[in-house]
Amino acid sequence: MSSQPNHPALLIPGPIEFDDAVLQSMSHYSESHVGAPFVATFSETLSMLRKLFQTTDPSSQPFVISGSGTLGWDLVAANLAEPGDDVLVLHTGYFADSFADCFETYGVKATQLKAPIGSRPQLPEIEKALKEKKYKLLTVTHVDTSTGVLSELKALSEMVHRVSPETLVIVDGVCSVGCEEIEFDKWQLDGVITASQKAIGCPAGLSISMFSGRAVKTFQSRKTPPGSYFASFKNWMPIMQNYEAKKASYFATPSPQLIHALHTSLTQILSRPLAERFATHRETSQKIKKAVTDLGLKQLASDAADQANGMTAIYLPENVKAPELLPNLLKKGVIFAGGLHKEIAAKYIRFGHMGVSVTDPKRDDIDRAIQALQNGLSEAGYQKA
Amino acid sequence: MSSQPNHPALLIPGPIEFDDAVLQSMSHYSESHVGAPFVATFSETLSMLRKLFQTTDPSSQPFVISGSGTLGWDLVAANLAEPGDDVLVLHTGYFADSFADCFETYGVKATQLKAPIGSRPQLPEIEKALKEKKYKLLTVTHVDTSTGVLSELKALSEMVHRVSPETLVIVDGVCSVGCEEIEFDKWQLDGVITASQKAIGCPAGLSISMFSGRAVKTFQSRKTPPGSYFASFKNWMPIMQNYEAKKASYFATPSPQLIHALHTSLTQILSRPLAERFATHRETSQKIKKAVTDLGLKQLASDAADQANGMTAIYLPENVKAPELLPNLLKKGVIFAGGLHKEIAAKYIRFGHMGVSVTDPKRDDIDRAIQALQNGLSEAGYQKA
Numbered sequence A, B: 001m002s003s004q005p006n007h008p009a010l011l012i013p014g015p016i017e018f019d020d021a022v023l024q025s026m027s028h029y030s031e032s033h034v035g036a037p038f039v040a041t042f043s044e045t046l047s048m049l050r051k052l053f054q055t056t057d058p059s060s061q062p063f064v065i066s067g068s069g070t071l072g073w074d075l076v077a078a079n080l081a082e083p084g085d086d087v088l089v090l091h092t093g094y095f096a097d098s099f100a101d102c103f104e105t106y107g108v109k110a111t112q113l114k115a116p117i118g119s120r121p122q123l124p125e126i127e128k129a130l131k132e133k134k135y136k137l138l139t140v141t142h143v144d145t146s147t148g149v150l151s152e153l154k155a156l157s158e159m160v161h162r163v164s165p166e167t168l169v170i171v172d173g174v175c176s177v178g179c180e181e182i183e184f185d186k187w188q189l190d191g192v193i194t195a196s197q198k199a200i201g202c203p204a205g206l207s208i209s210m211f212s213g214r215a216v217k218t219f220q221s222r223k224t225p226p227g228s229y230f231a232s233f234k235n236w237m238p239i240m241q242n243y244e245a246k247k248a249s250y251f252a253t254p255s256p257q258l259i260h261a262l263h264t265s266l267t268q269i270l271s272r273p274l275a276e277r278f279a280t281h282r283e284t285s286q287k288i289k290k291a292v293t294d295l296g297l298k299q300l301a302s303d304a305a306d307q308a309n310g311m312t313a314i315y316l317p318e319n320v321k322a323p324e325l326l327p328n329l330l331k332k333g334v335i336f337a338g339g340l341h342k343e344i345a346a347k348y349i350r351f352g353h354m355g356v357s358v359t360d361p362k363r364d365d366i367d368r369a370i371q372a373l374q375n376g377l378s379e380a381g382y383q384k385a
């Protein structure tokens, strides 16, 4: 039995539904942020993150900081690039625009490489861009939450290392860590930033990231001090290293309750092989995508290889309006999200399928959602052509 | 009956003990950050903050952002000052050094006015400093958590408005909001930054602040863009205004669970007159300070008028060592904090007395703590001279 009162299933691309045990950890009694019990919890949490990101290289550095996914952009822009540096931002939707804005805030010149809505920049054009200019780092949105487009990291990183070996490979994994395969070491990634509230399955409030030894060295050889105080590696790195080594340490007060919840969700995730978790997300995603196609609907991500496994962005039929459909779905007990990509926001909806809604066999969120979508569309007068 | 398992009473100057209902709100089931139910909760929370800060001026602007107290410094330094500006930082301990560091990160020149440990800069010297140079803003730590020194805001603000009317008056209220009197409007304050985990009585993870219409105008007339992305007024102000007006809006995902907990704690605080809450903290503080004096011990804050009402920083007797005393107090079920002021950290301990430990008549945390301190000292061989 769930300890959560009856409530609509939250199937937006984050925040997601949370497991009972994770939510119970949120009410942990108060502990000192520098006392031995909490220090041990934080230490284990940081070690578990290494497993989640699949890194065993001791020079990799995890960070968990009160904030949200957005703060990860500040971590990258204020620590790994310096004013005047050029960076290449691969654009697959809304979130690349914001990441680019963040770079500009810190005086970093962001060049965006854009693809048509629903697709992603292709390797040959990225290679060409990298050959034309020296970029300090390249960023890629692993899953763009505004379009449901999945980017391919392995081949991208290989190409960057071949063509421009000094360019750091930085991944916005806010909508992918925990549901899409990421092999930090093997793919030679330099930074993956994410947040707690999506596929990691812990309430919002944490910026979570992993940086490579190479990224740390880039930081250490800066000529200018970091551009942010709250997001400064200089301030946080010794703290993270101390916590992981079970030594109390203070820069700014962490949230023991959120860290406990993250500890619980990571323990659950790592209790089974990660490969199995990714496969389950893939299978569920395929079931959903098939149902969408069977309904005669199209996705923003037209090419199957570019489709995310933790969410689906679905074009609405001509005469169905999101401001009418979404409240009707809510009445049926499921919450979907509206569109987010500025140019076409009114024309599509987003269905998030990450975490316990997908992995917990006792839950029927996904089947109920597919059913609700079918009924909702037919009640809106839609019939497959 | 408490729903929290038996645990030592956390009597450090933050995080503090939390009420059962506040902790239960932390486990709220997942909600969309842009759905009507959560938007209503956030709206009410922002309105309640106006009451807590005692501001009815509609041009005052509250902010609640995932982060911690430290993020409030970035809000001030990156939005209210511009590179090259001079600011005056009144120094009463550890936290002024860090605030000054934060200003320097954003290219702002921080001049510190220091007082001997345990006291605070006096009005005549502050007045002199303000007459010597034009300062964009002045900061004062209302309660310096490293020394337990309380600063006087009313007379200070009056003097600043008289001597240097263009200088903004900014208060670090991380260790004072919720337990020390603050009249935002009447005292003509321009900014008070705080955090959730101290006298407000909500788990750590939130930066909470209030800025005056004058501060907002200062921001709006900047010549340079804000220095931070995650801490940018430009990004957050419309979001806060929308949420308060019950309109969904997105810049970065807030934490519904933390906001629910804050909503619960603010509802509890505002269910009784604020004056009564401050009086209760004052009375309990006086009882503790009397017990400390009766034990023959001295406080860092030597002058009674400079002593905080939510914490007490106590010099240890000659032969008593904190690394032995504190674990013994833990065995007796109370957690105190060690010293934090770099120059004398080993020589004193800190006793936090804020929130439910003080206001909830069903709790005996404070009496148990005084008793534990008496016994712990005598077990350490200390006898009053």
Ligand SMILES: Cc1ncc(COP(=O)(O)O)c(C=O)c1O
Pocket (backbone or CB within 6 Å): A014, A068, A069, A070, A071, A095, A141, A143, A144, A145, A146, A172, A173, A174, A175, A195, B251, B252, B253
């Ligand atoms: C791909 C991506 N990047 C960054 C963010 C920003 O994260 P947050 O909203 O937690 O600040 C999001 C949020 O949805 C996202 O989906």
Ligand SMILES: Cc1ncc(COP(=O)(O)O)c(C=O)c1O
Pocket (backbone or CB within 6 Å): A251, A252, A253, B014, B068, B069, B070, B071, B095, B141, B143, B144, B145, B146, B172, B173, B174, B175, B195
């Ligand atoms: C007076 C004061 N200012 C700022 C801070 C920083 O707040 P946080 O640790 O929540 O980042 C603290 C924390 O104890 C504090 O006491």
